[in-house]
Amino acid sequence: MSDIARLAGVSPMTVSRVVNGDARVREATREKVEKVIRETGYVPDPAARILARAGGxxxxxxxxxxxxxxxxxxxxxxxxxxxxxxxxxxxxxxxxxxxxxxxxxxxxxxxxxxxxxxxxxxxxxxxxxxxxxxxxxxxxxxxxxxxxxxxxxxxxVDDYGAAHEMMRHLLDLGHRGVGFVEGRRDQSATPDRRHGAQVAVDAVTGATMWAEAGDFTYRSGFEAGQRLLARTPRPTAIFASNDDMAAGVLAAVHAAGLSTPGDISVAGFDDTYLAASVWPTLTTIRQPxxxxxxxxxxxxxxxxxxxxxxxxxxxxxxxxxxxxx
Amino acid sequence: MSDIARLAGVSPMTVSRVVNGDARVREATREKVEKVIRETGYVPDPAARILARAGGxxxxxxxxxxxxxxxxxxxxxxxxxxxxxxxxxxxxxxxxxxxxxxxxxxxxxxxxxxxxxxxxxxxxxxxxxxxxxxxxxxxxxxxxxxxxxxxxxxxxVDDYGAAHEMMRHLLDLGHRGVGFVEGRRDQSATPDRRHGAQVAVDAVTGATMWAEAGDFTYRSGFEAGQRLLARTPRPTAIFASNDDMAAGVLAAVHAAGLSTPGDISVAGFDDTYLAASVWPTLTTIRQPxxxxxxxxxxxxxxxxxxxxxxxxxxxxxxxxxxxxx
DNA sequence: CTAAAAGATGTTAGCGCTAACACGTCCGAG
DNA sequence: CTCGGACGTGTTAGCGCTAACATCTTTTAG
CATH class of the missing domain: 3.40.50.2300 (Response regulator)
Incomplete structure (x- = not known):
């Protein structure tokens, strides 16, 4: 750092200020220092920074x-x-x-x-x-x-609102019997998502939601999917409260000899890597x-x-x- | 660190020696220092250590x-x-x-x-x-x-050997027509795995392997699986060169109205999180x-x-x- | 045009640790 | 005994950086 300072004709402290984006450095000085930094390929030592900030x-x-x-x-x-x-x-x-x-x-x-x-x-x-x-x-x-x-x-994210929105989407498509797969009970997003979905369903006359337990794993989604598909009347759409379970539901749908979205629509939540890689790709809610x-x-x-x-x-x-x- | 030194009645340098396991510290001193360290829950600052070791x-x-x-x-x-x-x-x-x-x-x-x-x-x-x-x-x-x-x-890992071992497992189970799903061509594990599988098959008279292209994604596994299942005679087992593709194959098997492992055995590679979470859980090769x-x-x-x-x-x-x- | 405020830069000290060497203290060989 | 060395421990300095304050320079107001 002192090399940089010397080359730029300033004090080390000024270099430090430039590196840390301190506002109180004149534009001309900043540019001079930045130029030297660029030319030398200088990168501050992380260990020293940590140490110097000692506590902060x-x-x-x-x-x-x-x-x-x-x-x-x-x-x-x-x-x-x-x-x-x-x-x-x-x-x-x-x-x-x-x-x-x-x-x-x-x-x-x-x-x-x-x-x-x-x-x-x-x-x-x-x-x-x-x-x-x-x-x-x-x-x-x-x-x-x-x-x-x-x-x-x-x-x-607003789990309640997002789940409501997704269920709304399914209802708007015309679905009236919708399965819902819950997540782990010990995570607070679980009741929020379920509640959001339920409220959306309740707002539409003639619409019903069947909820099944799950624990956020693919496997639990598969099993919940099988239970839902065994119902009469059978749901025409299933909303799983995360993507892993939605992928499991997809497998259950296929295993039952049905197709997606032809026979059964499936929706997920989270937009993980999985959502875009399964077939068909999942309609879901993205958390940034x-x-x-x-x-x-x-x-x-x-x-x-x-x-x-x-x-x-x-x-x-x-x-x-x-x-x- | 100086606190520790004071409490133990030694110099900071001695504490440093104890922390770094320097041999030239009398046993009694070491124990005294270690006791204080344990009692205070002291953890040396990694940044300072690195810095002091100058660059290294x-x-x-x-x-x-x-x-x-x-x-x-x-x-x-x-x-x-x-x-x-x-x-x-x-x-x-x-x-x-x-x-x-x-x-x-x-x-x-x-x-x-x-x-x-x-x-x-x-x-x-x-x-x-x-x-x-x-x-x-x-x-x-x-x-x-x-x-x-x-x-x-x-x-x-020995990709060749591991693939050979997996294929050997399928052959030992009695499979004679086995599908294989390849990975991305630009990764060198791909030919190694295929080759290992092929050699195992070649060693058994009457055994055949049908290879399909893939790119390590779930989707490519699904598609390769569909192609393999459309063959006549149909393979009785499919070995995918990673778990994502194996999960895709599983979906294809289910989509075709078949079951695993009843109708078709499926094997993966890598032992990722997915392998243990899909249903049925995947026989695979674990890379540590x-x-x-x-x-x-x-x-x-x-x-x-x-x-x-x-x-x-x-x-x-x-x-x-x-x-x- | 001057004084005070504001802005830009420099100086000093020290973050917590460890190399390198300096200093005892105890040992056994001569 | 007495000296060289081995051993255990302390001391000094500095790793590369940044806080905090000191100093210098510009701006602004009157």
Whole structure:
């Protein structure tokens, strides 16, 4: 860094300011420094930055295995958000369902000097993690989960509204008997989604919704799909509360010798990688996960308190159509 | 750290020695210090360690979106491996297929002081990434890909052997007409797996293998499955060269009104999350991805040169059985 | 045209740790 | 004994950067 400073004819501190996007640097100076940086290919040393900020400027990202499908997006978003506000991202593996490990992960982040922590699902609804965070006094942003404790900031889509919208879509297509596959009972999005779907159905005379239990896995979707297809009258559409289960429902439909969307429309929720790769591709609700993670990093950095629902997006694909009769 | 030193009645340097397992510390002193560390829950600041070690002690992990399913495992493994040898892990998003971004990601790591880099698929077979790495002089360990350049260390399972073993399993069950779904042509595991399967088939008189193209996606598996099922005589088993495609094949089997494994056995490869979540669960080959990533970090840290195939594991689940006739 | 405010840059100190060397203290060989 | 070395521990300096404050320069108001 001092080399850069010398080459640009300024002090190291000014270089630091330029690198960190400090506003109080004259345009001419900034350009001079940036030019030298570009020419030399200088990149600041992350370790030194962390150290110098000692206690400040770091945030943590917890992650647990089950959030598999999200991880790449969460990571990218958080990394980018952290970079944009000049924060360092400490990444720490945790393990949902193993309270000791969850606590240890939080403790590590705190020991690492994180002032804030991003908590993706399913950790955001885990008492062990939440309590440990509260104890350290770190700020926390939970993703896709409600703010279960005071002081928590929640970034999530409006599950109720999104489910309502999806069910509305199915009803508008003309479906009157619709199956619904619920998610895990211990996640608060589950009742929200079901409720949204139910309210949409109740608003249409002659429409009925049959709900079946599920646990967000492909397999549970497959089984719930089989149960729904065995009903008389048979539903003409099935709305599963996540994509994995919707894929399972799709398999059940095919296994029953029926086609999608010809005989049965199928809808999912989340817009994970799976939604666009199964056949037919799934009509679903997109949660802007990367965007949420980026926002979380920015909130933790700037100390902002932006709460409230994140906008979701209805994604129409091939798996829904009007009933054939 | 100085707190620990004070509490234990020693100098900070001695604490450092204890933390780093330096041999020249009297047993009594070590115990005293360790006791204090345990009681206080002290965790050394990785950033400061790295910094003090002047430039050394950092490795990078590149990741590209498509490696979605692997990411969580690769990350956990790499993080743990890095921690175990006291390295700082720099994580850098890249984008396979965008040469400029790939080069930029590598450049960033090099500038960040990484002396080595872990390259998960599909970046390990990308010229842009590989050339950029060579230019920086960093050591590199590629995961699940061959060492396409001199000096590269490759950590991969024996694709040929594993495919041979899986096909052998199907033949042993009594299958004689077996479908095979290939992966993307630009990944070297593809011919290896096909070849392994082919050789196993050739060793059994009366056995035949029909290969279909695929590109590792669920959808391509579904389509290849449909083509294979349309053949006469129809295969009694289908071996797809990854789990996503195997799941697609499963869907095709069900769509054709057939059952698995009753009518058609299906086998996958990789043992991703999907393999255990579809119904029926997939017989597949497990690649110890987390283990490989951990090993990569350790190799880069210790400067070891351990090469050679990583042991894979044959996982028998529900999707394969003897043919019904 | 001057003084004070505002803006831009420099200086000093230190983040938490570890190399490198300096300093005891105890040992056994001569 | 007495000296060289082995051993255990402390001291000093500095890794590359940034907070906080100090200083210098420009602007603005009267």
């Amino acid at each position: 400027g770091r945030i943590g990202l917890l992650y647990a295995n089950p959030s598999n499908a999200y991880l790449a997006e969460v990571l990218s978003g958080a990394l980018e958000g952290a970079r944009s506000v000049g924060l360092l991202l400490l990444i720490e593996p945790s393990r949902a369902g193993a309270p000791d490990e969850e606590r240890e992960a939080v403790r590590r982040l705190a020991a690492g000097g994180a002032q804030g922590v991003i908590v993706p699902p399913p950790l955001g609804e885990s008492d062990a993690t939440l309590d440990a965070i509260a104890k350290t006094g770190m700020k926390a942003v939970v993703l896709a989960a409600p703010a279960l404790r005071d002081g928590l900031i929640s970034l999530r 996960v990367a965007e949420m993670a980026r926002a979380a990093a920015v909130i933790l950095g700037r100390g902002g308190e932006e709460d409230g629902p994140v906008p979701h997006e209805f994604i129409a694909r091939e798996s829904t159509a009007s009933p054939s009769d | 002690g950092r490795i990078g992990l590149l990741y590209a979106n498509p490696s979605n399913a692997y990411l969580a495992e690769v990350l956990s493994g790499a993080l743990e491996g890095a921690r175990s040898v006291g390295l700082l892990l720099l994580i850098e998003p890249s984008r396979a297929g965008a040469p400029d971004e790939e080069r930029e990601a590598v450049r960033r790591l090099a500038a960040g002081g990484a002396q080595g880099v872990i390259v998960p698929p599909p970046l390990g077979e990308s010229d842009a990434t590989l050339d950029a790495i060579a230019k920086t002089g960093m050591k590199a360990v590629v995961l699940a890909a061959p060492a396409l350049r001199d000096g590269l260390i490759s950590l991969r 991805v987390a283990e490989m990533a951990r090993a990569a970090a350790v190799i880069l840290g210790r400067g070891g040169e351990e090469d050679g195939p990583v042991p894979h594991e044959f996982i028998a689940r529900e999707s394969t059985a003897s043919p019904s006739d």
